[in-house]
Amino acid sequence: MTAAIELRQVAKEFPGGARAVDGVSLTVAAGTVFGVVGHSGAGKSTLLRLVNGLEEPTSGSVLLDGQDLSALTERQLRPLRRDIGMIFQQFNLFRSRTVLGNVLYPLRLAGLDRTAARTRAEETLEFVGLAGHGARYPEQLSGGQRQRVGIARALATRPKVLLCDEATSALDPQTTEEVLALLRRVNRELGVTILLITHEMEVVRTLCDRVAVMENGAVVESGEVYEVFARPRHATTAAFVRSARHSAPDPALLERLRARHPGRLITLPVADGRPGLDGLSKLLHTHGVDFTLVHGGVGEVRGRPLGSVTLELRGEPAAVDAVVAGLSASERVEAGAR
CATH class of the missing domain: 3.30.70.260 (ACT domain)
Known part of the structure; x- marks a missing residue:
């Protein structure tokens, strides 16, 4: 299968010598859902910022659709970033804008005229189950509804890749299930490749095709989700798996x-x-x-x-x-x- 995202021996070192990502190689096939799981400080968020070009690797290469991001100028990166949608743990919505205004924002930045942008935004809100909510403000919505607005905003530009930064961590279990069901629709019906980071193995079990487990900036195990759950090889993986399956008693x-x-x-x-x-x-x-x-x-x-x-x-x-x-x-x- 074609690689939507590829990391080749990627490292990211910050001033002072702190290495947040350490020699990571991953391939995310187009049209799949790939999870990266790890505890806080494992390097997951930095990895995501490397993929969307907000951070440059200290060494190694990050490729999107075969293009090496580090070889592109900022001007060349802009259209490529429009192929990447992003949803966040804390929603990151504009409080001063309506639901419709939040979804319109990236479309207007992309240069769509007002009529086309409004039509696209309303269609996207309908897809995420928020038809008729366009005139409301984020503070008038539940957490699950706000995350749906965030997903709609990320999908409005019709990206090829959707990056999810702990997208369900702020939600209750029932709302988490609803949001994960929506992300499954995004993947299956729209063909969007999803790369998500999480510390919740239940999210991986429910949504992902493949998973990588990170610890101290490195990938300690990766593979097809079922195989990782059924036969974890690394102690960190085994600890995560125990939280999401019926395992042998400790x-x-x-x-x-x-x-x-x-x-x-x-x-x-x-x-x-x-x-x-x-x-x-x-x-x-x-x-x-x-x-x-x-x-x-x-x-x-x-x-x-x-x-x-x-x-x-x-x-x-x-x-x-x-x-x-x-x-x-x-x-x-x-x-x-x-």
Whole structure:
């Protein structure tokens, strides 16, 4: 697929020697949604500013549609920036302008005449679900509505790429779901490539095709979202994944479960390409072992099952051992039992 955004060994160092981005290489395919996740200070926001040309890399190259931004003059950058829309965590709307006025602003800057700009702005407001709200002011809107105005403003110039800077962090869970559903429409119906930064792995799970995990300015892991969720390789990734999926219980929880459940505890992963619960029922029946589900659950990532279940097994010790051995033979036991 054609690369909409490409970073080649990009580094950004600020005065004093602070390196916010350290040798990052990423490719964002056109028409996809790419997430960059990391804790505060990981370098995510600087990375985004490098992509929209507001910061210049200390070394390396940032390419948009194959054009190296650092090789362009400010005059050459202006039309290219019109292909980039931006939405922000705190909306960044003009309080003194109406909703329509906020969406009109980039269109007028782009040189559209008043009539064409108004038509485009009204069409965009309708797309984001704010038809009839054009005469209102930002302070009269809910947080979710204000973010929709921000999305409309970003889409008004019909960009090829949409950059999202923690776009849902200021929203409640229900409103977050609504905004993510809107961004999915933007990607699927308009074909806009989306690059978003977030510290919320649930946003990545819901929206993204691929994800990169940043720590101390570097990318420590990247890949297709399902694979990263199902098989995280880096400790930072694993910590993020635990916040957005049903994972094996941590040691403290496992001890609490053991205090309440005297039987043998095992945790089984549920994921594509792993045997998971297949064959468990037959093993339990064959060896006369009962079980109780004590923790976990199964959800979906990109339409594929992912999760884990922790079971208490009860029966004769030899029978329980036989069940665990049967599971372990297929590498199905994710967390050991006592």
